[in-house]
Amino acid sequence: xxxxxxxxxxxxxxxxxxxxxxxxxxxxxxxxxxxxxxxxxxxxxxxxxxxxxxxxxxxxxxxxxxxxxxxxxxxxxxxxxxxxxxxxxxxxxxxxxxxxxxxxxxxxxxxxxxxxxxxxxxxxxxxxxxxxxxxxxxxxxxxxxxxxxxxxxxxxxxxxxxxxxxxxxxxxxxxxxxxxxxxxxxxxxxxxxxxxxxxxxxxxxxxxxxxxxxxxxxxxxxxxxxxxxxxxxxxxxxxxxxxxxxxxxxxxxxxxxxxxxxxxxxxxxxxxxxxxxxxxxxxxxxxxxxxxxxxxxxxxxxxxxxxxxxxxxxxxxxxxxxxxxxxxxxxxxxxxxxxxxxxxxxxxxxxxxxxxxxxxxxxxxxxxxxxxxxxxxxxxxxxxxxxxxxxxxxxxxxxxxxxxxxxxxxxxxxxxxxxxxxxxxxxxxxxxxxxxxxxxxxxxxxxxxxxxxxxxxxxxxxxxxxxxxxxxxxxxxxxxxxxxxxxxxxxxxxxxxxxxxxxxxxxxxxxxxxxxxxxxxxxxxxxxxxxxxxxxxxxxxxxxxxxxxxxxxxxxxxxxxxxxxxxxxxxxxxxxxxxxxxxxxxxxxxxxxxxxxxxxxxxxxxxxxxxxxxxxxxxxxxxxxxxxxxxxxxxxxxxxxxxxxxxxxxxxxxxxxxxxxxxxxxxxxxxxxxxxxxxxxxxxxxxxxxxxxxxxxxxxxxxxxxxxxxxxxxxxxxxxxxxxxxxxxxxxxxxxxxx
Numbered sequence: 001x002x003x004x005x006x007x008x009x010x011x012x013x014x015x016x017x018x019x020x021x022x023x024x025x026x027x028x029x030x031x032x033x034x035x036x037x038x039x040x041x042x043x044x045x046x047x048x049x050x051x052x053x054x055x056x057x058x059x060x061x062x063x064x065x066x067x068x069x070x071x072x073x074x075x076x077x078x079x080x081x082x083x084x085x086x087x088x089x090x091x092x093x094x095x096x097x098x099x100x101x102x103x104x105x106x107x108x109x110x111x112x113x114x115x116x117x118x119x120x121x122x123x124x125x126x127x128x129x130x131x132x133x134x135x136x137x138x139x140x141x142x143x144x145x146x147x148x149x150x151x152x153x154x155x156x157x158x159x160x161x162x163x164x165x166x167x168x169x170x171x172x173x174x175x176x177x178x179x180x181x182x183x184x185x186x187x188x189x190x191x192x193x194x195x196x197x198x199x200x201x202x203x204x205x206x207x208x209x210x211x212x213x214x215x216x217x218x219x220x221x222x223x224x225x226x227x228x229x230x231x232x233x234x235x236x237x238x239x240x241x242x243x244x245x246x247x248x249x250x251x252x253x254x255x256x257x258x259x260x261x262x263x264x265x266x267x268x269x270x271x272x273x274x275x276x277x278x279x280x281x282x283x284x285x286x287x288x289x290x291x292x293x294x295x296x297x298x299x300x301x302x303x304x305x306x307x308x309x310x311x312x313x314x315x316x317x318x319x320x321x322x323x324x325x326x327x328x329x330x331x332x333x334x335x336x337x338x339x340x341x342x343x344x345x346x347x348x349x350x351x352x353x354x355x356x357x358x359x360x361x362x363x364x365x366x367x368x369x370x371x372x373x374x375x376x377x378x379x380x381x382x383x384x385x386x387x388x389x390x391x392x393x394x395x396x397x398x399x400x401x402x403x404x405x406x407x408x409x410x411x412x413x414x415x416x417x418x419x420x421x422x423x424x425x426x427x428x429x430x431x432x433x434x435x436x437x438x439x440x441x442x443x444x445x446x447x448x449x450x451x452x453x454x455x456x457x458x459x460x461x462x463x464x465x466x467x468x469x470x471x472x473x474x475x476x477x478x479x480x481x482x483x484x485x486x487x488x489x490x491x492x493x494x495x496x497x498x499x500x501x502x503x504x505x506x507x508x509x510x511x512x513x514x515x516x517x518x519x520x521x522x523x524x525x526x527x528x529x530x531x532x533x534x535x536x537x538x539x540x541x542x543x544x545x546x547x548x549x550x551x552x553x554x555x556x557x558x559x560x561x562x563x564x565x566x567x568x569x570x571x572x573x574x575x576x577x578x579x580x581x582x583x584x585x586x587x588x589x590x591x592x593x594x595x596x597x598x599x600x601x602x603x604x605x606x607x608x609x610x611x612x613x614x615x616x617x618x619x620x621x622x623x624x625x626x627x628x629x630x631x632x633x634x635x636x637x638x639x640x641x642x643x644x645x646x647x648x649x650x651x652x653x654x655x656x657x658x659x660x661x662x663x664x665x666x667x668x669x670x671x672x673x674x675x676x677x678x679x680x681x682x683x684x685x686x687x688x689x690x691x692x693x694x695x696x697x698x699x700x701x702x703x704x705x706x707x708x709x710x711x712x713x714x715x716x717x718x719x720x721x722x723x724x725x726x727x728x729x730x731x732x733x734x735x736x737x738x739x
Contacts, residue, residue: 046073046566048492048500050147050485051086051634053368054078054219055494057569058087060486060505067091067486067505076569077584078197078498084218085632085649091486092643094506098469100481101510112468112479117511121525123478127460128164129526131433137165140433141422144171146370147438149490149502150379151541152515153372155532156437157381159519162406163528168416168431170383172439173376175419176332176369178719179340181377184366186341186718187348187603189596190553191377191388195327195363196496196572198586201227202361205323207234209258209347210333210725214242216628217331217367221246229361232319236261237333238625239657239699240692251316252694255623255726257306259339259609262346264302265317267294269353274321276355283593284352286604293606305609321354325361332369332627336725341718342607349604357602358590367495370635371485374493378554379545383415386548391415403547406531418720419445420713423454432459437515438482442471443636446722448708449681464518470638471705481512484639488514490538491565493573496586497554500570501562516541549573553596612726613714620678620728622662622698624710627725629701637703654704655686658731661695663687666731675732676700681709684734698729 042063049056057076060067070091072083079087103120104112115123131139142160144153153171160166181191188194200206200223213221221243224233233247236258244250253261269275270291280287303310320326328347334340344366351357351364368374378388386403389396391414401408417425423445425431434455445451455461455475463476466484473479487508493499508514513521516538523532535541539562549556558575565571568583575581594600616623632649634640641647656676658668668674672687676698683706693699700707702724712727 045503045505046076046501046569047503047505048371048494048570049083049087049090050371050492050502051090052217053370053373053495054217055371055492055498055500055570056083056087056219057500058083058090060503062505066507075584077586078494078496078570079219082219082222085646086634086640089640089643089646091506092645093466093639094484094486096467096642098467099509099512100465100468100473100479101512102481103511104468104476104479106477112476117521120478120480121521124462124522125525127477128433131459132165135432138167139431140164140166140435141168141417141425141431142166142435142437143419143422143439143441144169144376144380144382145438146171146173146176146373146376148376148515149372149488149492149538150375150545151490151538152519153376153380154386154541154545155516155519155535158386158404158406159523159526159528159532160435161381161412162404162410163523163526163531165410166416167412168422168425169381170417170419170422171376171380172419172444173370173373174720175444175722176335177366177373177377178383178418178721179335179337179344179716180366180368181383182341182719183344183348186605187345189598192553192589192596193366193368193374193495193497194357194589195365196586196588197223199327199361199363199365199588200224202229203227203231203325203327204229204361205232205234205319205326207236207320207326207328208243208247209236209262209328209330211329211331211367212237212241212243212628213329213367214246215631218631220367232323234316234319238694238697249316249319251308251312254305254307255625255697256337256339256612258334258337259343259346260302260305261308261313262343262350263294263297263606263609264299264306264313265320266290266346266349266353267297267299268314268317269321269350270294272317272321274317275353279355279593280353283595283601284604285599285601286606287353290349290604290606320350323356325359326351326354326356327361327363327365328356329365329367331367333725335366335721336723338613338714338716338723339610340716340721340723342605345605348602349606352602352604358588358593360588363588371494372492374495374497375491378493385411386545387550387552388554389548389552400548403544405534420715420720420722423451426454426457429457434458434460435462435464436472437464438466440470440472440636440638442475443705444708446708446711446724447680447713448705448711450713464515466512467638471636480518481510482518483508483512483514487512488516488538490516491542497572498570499556499559499565499573501565613723614712614727616696616728620730622658622696622729622731624676624678624727624729625693625697625699625725626702626707626711627699629703633701633703635703636705650703651701653686654683654700654706655688656731657688657690657693657699659693659695659697660689660691662698662731663689666733668731668733673734675734676710676729677732678710678712678727678729680712683707683709698731
């Protein structure tokens, strides 16, 4: 970090209170703008993209030390010169006119007005402590995000849990990856996605379940297209998605019948001897129970539940059983389900009983959603302690306490509430203060109208974000302006466990600070600054995380700091001290057949399928599916909506896909405005008539705020992940409803 120079930083510095000015003077301190203004020669630097979990490498082209453009890296192991539209436009959101540039505090008249950082920090502390004094420490909670670097996630979780004394904190990773986390932990003994992206090019059979990588992860689909083995590509999806259209085999099963179909496949594989008994015997436990449960499995019922004929189920089982290198891939279509964990484990079971794990081109592979969801899973102090350590183990608490230099007595002995439980806590009055960091709850949370009413019940809501214009910021009592990707430094971990660098290549606007610096500022104001004195910079924090990971399955003590990550173009975990790794290497887990349970065996877990929480009826005869709409859109469009290029590539307004048969029966014409009605809300959308959806089903992209007004607040019982993907609706012509 350079010293403050120039008139604007000097002016902003002079306007701060004494506490903030002291922090700004710290070595590596807050430095308003956080970019040296000393001119540098034009150059190029490398970093990873800040959108999805693919984690592509980008070349940032600099002028006077600031990024003026970018291009995809040709020597990065992930993308090898490719980038999706979002990656090409990664800098555009930094220039948006609605950037949050100063703290905003809601006055007595209900208006958000600018204040300085000293006042903002003071109000944060005063209001939050007052709530804790009146209602108990557990009356305040926080919500984080998979959009923050590992170092910021760790500092947020540590300050909130150990400094503020909060028990309850979760992240928006709960909305996308919680199911995969729980499934891996229960089956493998640790949250350990086993694969490398190279497996996409090594398989002779690829099975995608509830995944549409053509749209959601375009660079991964390019890797599939580079597969030289002429693979069979099987897509299990109710919609004939872009991926399904490009596949060799599309299996258009009924929505949320995945578990029926996957268990039927396991039944046929076992029945016909298409399994690897040597691998099962040496490396798994629970096969006898699985075999007994599936022995009397009714294929005819599975066919009825899934809509896939018995003969087709048997054909698919033979395709999997006879493949030499079979890989299974899933994402939100599985995770966002009322029975997502058991569905994910049914996929894992198929890989285990056929011995398709630990070898090139194999694996039970969860594709992550956000750029740093994996970092959130391991280093956010939410569902686990730093390094993926369990909260309820005193030895693990002592280890982290020793590394951080914090009294272990400050550590909760169990994880706090999940996201949905925090929202319920607000509803019943047990949560009175909430700190939301880099996520947009009022748009993305399920059953949105209820979510917004819940947020309005809070005594004090703090929103920390790049933009003052988000749906959640509209409900805030205090808005803290944060720097974004490209305006700070740290590390992201992608889906294949690769740790990559982000760098500061732009100055954050106005008084916006990196989240890391905001957390440090608030810790000082709270009176616990000394507790985090060793967190002098993101790289210093990374060293703490390395020590917390020691002897864990995600051990990264062998990484020689940010310089090594830069030189080797990202490094997959694990890399323990003393281990070596090649530049741009591709490594997978479980090559030795040993898993992370104490006995070294993977668990085969089975449970009978459960019915949909909300079925169709005469009143609501259509099943609404939700998901990604285009590769130019991302989540709530908080960032992609700032790019003129991406706006041109994406639909301009919300639409609903319906089949030609349903359109004809309802008298709906193409592009007609229709009403989509669920038991929770009614919204207007443009009709898009397409054979992509089956009769009896409709689809709406999640990127438009109206979509989650319709969804049903249902959750997987093990992961607490929301089941966004299926609820009952009806369509009505707008002309028939002039009101």
